[in-house]
Amino acid sequence: MKFEDKIKNETEDIYILALESSCDETAASVNKNGLEVLSNVVSSQVDLHKKFGGVVPEIASRKHLELLLPVIDQALEEAGIRFEDLDAVASTYGPGLVGGLLVTLTAAKTISFSLNIPLIGVNHIAGHIYANFIENPDIEKPLICLTISGGHTDLLYFENLRGYKILGRTLDDAAGEAFDKISRFLELGYPGGPAVEKAARSGDKTAIDFPRADLGDSYNFSFSGLKTSVMNYVNNEEQRGNEIDKNDLSASFQEAVVDSLASNIIKAVKEYDVKSVVLSGGVAANQRLREVISERIEKYNLDLYYPKLELCTDNAAMIGVAAYYQYLEHDFAPLSISADPALKL
């Protein structure tokens, strides 16, 4: 029997094993009907990578291979589910580090082959967005979602949970990348987001008027010009023999980033008739960003959601939720699917 003949519909119970290894977490989960998370096992390598100030790809891949079976075993055990009970298997297939992605993607393919169940390839960023729906299942739709991290800056529109439309994305540097680079340049520390935010708290955000990228009617973002403006400012001040106030500089830089992000959200809110705004990704932890967006959407009477955990770590439960909606859409992957390190939403 082909697996196509045993696909279930929304009214039946659907169990999905989801795997994730795109960055430095090896994770497995079992979800029932999407939002019901039966188990969520995350084995983190953060300590391993701390000394490098970022993830070292080969070290991460080796660790993923080592942790693969233990996390799968634990996820099944905690959920009280056997391999034979699964209706589908899912894995992240991008974006991320290829070496890591291939570990769980290959595992998921082999599970799909061995058990004759469908394979679902999930975009890691989509997973992060769906994570919000686990915490807040009642978010009103349609909604606008801004996902911002070291690697991404994407603005999305969700009519319902079954799919989304991309409104805009960064053309060069991601918002989180800009924070990291400015932080390293000003020697404020790693990770850059919290370091710049901290310095900004004691600075004057109106001290320096950094330019905002003008991208016309589009919902796109660009931060490389801002990054270069900060460099130029510092170089020029130093040449003039002036002292640099890192706090003022951080505050002004942060304000420029936040303003670009918030402006596009407002633009989208005006064009689309939405009920909520959702922030996701590491940069969503930025307090100033939350504050500015709250203020600016207030008059539109919308709910604003952002992840509760300051550190919205990678996990497989969120991949499982995204996978469930893909299952309902019969959005299955062929066994020839490969990892895509720069996969876009």
Add this chain to the structure above:
Amino acid sequence: MLTLGIDTSTDNLGLALIENDIIKAEYNLSLKRKHSEKLLPLMVDIFANIGIRPQAIDAAVVAIGPGSFTGLRIGITTAKILARIFDIPVKGISTLEIMAAGVESEYILPLLDARRERVYYSFYKLNYKENDYLPKTLLTAAGARISELSNILRNYKDKEITVIGEKRHEVIDHLKTNKFLVNQSAAEKNIPRAAVLARLGRDYIDQGQKDDIYELKPTYLKQPQAEIDWQKKYGDN
């Protein structure tokens, strides 16, 4: 015993099914970095062609390198999952040993290209005259510059050595210049063949030598140092 052999360690994607002494199917595909896309579809294909179901396999054997780290992890992950789901034994075999086990000579030097005039090598003795087809390791796998090999093999100058694999012509030239006795083998003996892998794995498992599925991992060999370092010229102005 139905044994599945999987090799994604080099450009050769190898997949074989052997049952006792019969090769039921063997694929050796010369592909460049398409292993992730091809492996599972090929598995579907091989099982469909033979008309058996995956749960029928009794053992999974996999090449553990040296080779591309990413490629190696594809095959090893597949073997681990199969072993876990079907509760069967798994065995990892050195890619160089697979090559050595495919020729009939006494002293064998299998090679894999490590680029920039470097190779991965291992050195084996095969007592095939006594019908023993499991190679004995004389020198464990390592990386070296081709120019270093005569020194590495200095204790075997009086033996007839069969040199196989990638870069063999360069290595043979080098060893001949240094007065070694060297042989070659037929063209098809120069790749790690999937059926040889499956056979080796089956023999080891028969002897009770299986691997722990949780511990199985690639041979992570370091690339030997290259001769030219551009650091001085382009590093700082």
Add this chain to the structure above:
Amino acid sequence: MDKNYSTTTNSPAETIDFAKKLAELIKVPALILLKGDLGTGKTLITKAVVSELGYHGDVTSPTFNLVQEYQADLEIIHMDLYRLDSSEELVEIGFEDYLNREAVVFIEWPELALSLIPADFIFIDIEKISDNQRKITVRGEGNHSSLLIERLNQEC
């Protein structure tokens, strides 16, 4: 004395013009190293060359991903080693796997990789003169790069 080509651009647009000329002279396989401080224009040059090579999707900074691949008629690999700390890590990331492909490979922040790259590459050094001015110097090793430098010097 090594051959080189050098030009000074006064705006991003002029740098893009230079990149387009460069793109016409690139043959697969090619290894292009881009050196320069933060925000000097390594990604900007890569974007322009990649677009000229026939890839029309987004080309963004690979700092976070470390490696991005673009599939046009030819294979393009875009790396950025900014986040790495030692060449030991490069050996471990299987970096050399990428260099052996039949592809056009761009590497931003290549300093760490200098002990691992083959004897054939194009080296682009970008220096900031002022806010909008860049001095771009092209050097390199191997036949491909000397031919390319010769042609750049003839054409510009």
